[in-house]
Amino acid sequence: MPPPRPNLELYLVTDSVNLPPNSTVYSQVEACLSARHPPTIVQIREKHLSTAKFIELARDIYALTSKHGVPLLINDRVDVALAVGCEGVHLGWDDMADVPTARKLLGPEKIIGLSVSDHEQLEKALGVDPTYLGIGPVFSTPTKPDHNPPLGTPGVRSLLSAIPATMQAIAIGGINHGNVQRVLFQSKDISGRRLDGVAVVSAIMASPLPVGACNLLHETINWPPLFVPTDYSIQTEDFPIYRDNIHKHKPLVHHITNNVVKSMSANISLAIGASPIMSENPAEFADLAALPNVGCVLNMGTFTGGREFQDLFLGALREHNVRGNPVIFDPVGAGATSARREFAQMIVGGGYCTVIKGNEGEIKSLAGLETVKMRGVDGAGGEGSEEELAKVVHDLATLENNIVLMTGPKDYISNGAHTFCLTNGSKYQSRVTGVGCALGSVIAAFCAAAPVDESLIGPVISAIGMYNVAAERAEMLLEGSDQPGKWATVFVDCLAAIAMSSENLTELIAAHEVRELTNVGKWGRPAGGEGLKQGEDLAEA
Numbered sequence: 001m002p003p004p005r006p007n008l009e010l011y012l013v014t015d016s017v018n019l020p021p022n023s024t025v026y027s028q029v030e031a032c033l034s035a036r037h038p039p040t041i042v043q044i045r046e047k048h049l050s051t052a053k054f055i056e057l058a059r060d061i062y063a064l065t066s067k068h069g070v071p072l073l074i075n076d077r078v079d080v081a082l083a084v085g086c087e088g089v090h091l092g093w094d095d096m097a098d099v100p101t102a103r104k105l106l107g108p109e110k111i112i113g114l115s116v117s118d119h120e121q122l123e124k125a126l127g128v129d130p131t132y133l134g135i136g137p138v139f140s141t142p143t144k145p146d147h148n149p150p151l152g153t154p155g156v157r158s159l160l161s162a163i164p165a166t167m168q169a170i171a172i173g174g175i176n177h178g179n180v181q182r183v184l185f186q187s188k189d190i191s192g193r194r195l196d197g198v199a200v201v202s203a204i205m206a207s208p209l210p211v212g213a214c215n216l217l218h219e220t221i222n223w224p225p226l227f228v229p230t231d232y233s234i235q236t237e238d239f240p241i242y243r244d245n246i247h248k249h250k251p252l253v254h255h256i257t258n259n260v261v262k263s264m265s266a267n268i269s270l271a272i273g274a275s276p277i278m279s280e281n282p283a284e285f286a287d288l289a290a291l292p293n294v295g296c297v298l299n300m301g302t303f304t305g306g307r308e309f310q311d312l313f314l315g316a317l318r319e320h321n322v323r324g325n326p327v328i329f330d331p332v333g334a335g336a337t338s339a340r341r342e343f344a345q346m347i348v349g350g351g352y353c354t355v356i357k358g359n360e361g362e363i364k365s366l367a368g369l370e371t372v373k374m375r376g377v378d379g380a381g382g383e384g385s386e387e388e389l390a391k392v393v394h395d396l397a398t399l400e401n402n403i404v405l406m407t408g409p410k411d412y413i414s415n416g417a418h419t420f421c422l423t424n425g426s427k428y429q430s431r432v433t434g435v436g437c438a439l440g441s442v443i444a445a446f447c448a449a450a451p452v453d454e455s456l457i458g459p460v461i462s463a464i465g466m467y468n469v470a471a472e473r474a475e476m477l478l479e480g481s482d483q484p485g486k487w488a489t490v491f492v493d494c495l496a497a498i499a500m501s502s503e504n505l506t507e508l509i510a511a512h513e514v515r516e517l518t519n520v521g522k523w524g525r526p527a528g529g530e531g532l533k534q535g536e537d538l539a540e541a
């Protein structure tokens with residue numbers, strides 16, 4: 001008898017606590033099953049009903065689900081599932097039956113799901129062979145007040161990569177139509193292993209429009225990805241188009257940035273033709289995110305920590321993610337203190353950061369590597385070799401399915417498929433506070449002005465290239481004198497001149513070194529003699 005393999009794509013778990021007015025668990029499930037895209041599987045989760053009442057409700061709902069050919073599972077209670085004769089159960093670790101006992105009682109054809117929250121549980125779970133695994137919680141959720149610590153998408157991915165392809169797995173906890181695509185996308189592991197579906201409670205059960213909620217979730221799950229395909233290289237001849245898009249669309253850059261750099265970031269945004277807004281009021285995030293051509297800069301430089309600071313960053317991240325807006329995350333100081341590192345990891349796990357931009361210490365810290373020594377939050381750099389740094393950037397971008405930029409004497413940029421090194425720029429860039437951070441504003445503007453279905457690696461590289469060319473020009477105009485203050489002023493003028501001019505950006509940037517580094521993913525791999533050395537695979541584009 002082959003084991004059952006249910007369709008877990010949109011998994012509805014019921015809840016009688018947070019129902020909208022004038023509805024019941026039964027009426028919500030009935031409505032969902034009439035949707036154009038109903039849930040593919042339903043679980044009844046009741047914590048406070050007597051056995052008799054639970055069986056009564058389950059029988060009524062089973063009559064509905066069987067009519068629609070949707071499997072019905074019972075949470076925790078094998079006895080109720082047996083009484084009703086439905087398709088199976090979902091079990092946790094404190095429940096009345098363990099998986100082998102449930103299997104014996106229910107028989108080989110029934111579905112048995114099991115929850116996992118960490119690797120220890122996963123190891124045990126794999127030994128008892130359930131039908132599928134429910135990984136959670138992804139995010140913190142009020143629906144299950146006693147939930148385990150949130151895993152974030154990196155935690156889900158880590159568990160998923162240890163689950164054999166033959167076993168189905170879904171994620172649960174805080175998932176809704178605004179984040180479902182990101183959960184599916186970011187939890188995909190490096191081998192392409194992905195979730196078989198998502199389970200939701202409140203996103204459907206608490207909705208006054210459960211039919212719409214099901215259809216929207218289905219459509220969001222099955223949309224072509226909001227996020228760009230990563231197998232994309234750059235066309236240098238497009239650089240001027242990316243700059244011209246800024247004049248065409250006048251992107252808005254929503255900054256939550258540090259106090260030291262606010263004015264520099266605003267001035268630089270204006271210099272290139274973008275509009276800056278410095279909003280730290282969560283009440284306006286949804287409205288800002290809904291505007292056309294918006295990018296967001298999240299810069300944690302003035303790290304105050306605490307709940308309010310966390311809610312500010314996560315709130316903005318959520319609203320911009322819902323709209324598919326580019327978010328540039330600058331984990332300032334993540335290499336300097338463990339509190340900053342943990343916060344930065346929480347942000348990356350709690351949402352989708354289109355671009356992570358940092359210096360060597362910050363990027364290494366986010367990649368979970370031993371960091372270079374940083375005394376403060378200013379740029380530590382130049383310690384690693386080209387081979388090492390390119391690989392760190394490549395690996396983090398691959399892991400996060402996004403773009404990673406490491407700034408320094410050389411800038412490394414990767415989207416996982418392609419890794420580039422830019423060697424232009426000025427020594428003054430690390431000597432004037434705010435110049436490094438304000439690059440995030442320029443990148444956000446270039447990304448927000450790009451067409452929505454475009455790979456963003458091209459806009460990101462042209463933004464950095466243009467910024468560095470302006471920095472070099474400003475230095476040249478000082479004619480060798482050491483004047484960082486004057487340089488900062490001249491730099492903004494040079495940037496405005498290049499941004500607003502018709503100078504050929506392709507020639508300006510390509511005249512400096514923009515190199516694609518090939519086979520970076522294979523660098524330093526010792527196995528089977530396959531590891532390549534830098535000299536063997538560094539090809540100039």
Ligand SMILES: Cc1ncc(COP(=O)(O)OP(=O)(O)O)c(N)n1
Nearest residue numbers: 013075090091092093115134172199
């Ligand atoms: C699909 C799915 N995954 C996980 C759970 C959580 O189950 P459990 O750990 O038993 O916790 P309770 O639901 O009993 O609070 C689930 N119910 N469904």
Ligand SMILES: Cc1nc(C(=O)O)sc1CCOP(=O)(O)O
Nearest residue numbers: 136137141143173174200201202
């Ligand atoms: C039932 C349940 N189990 C979880 C787990 O982590 O195992 S989280 C959870 C509640 C999910 O509710 P919502 O979709 O409203 O966030």
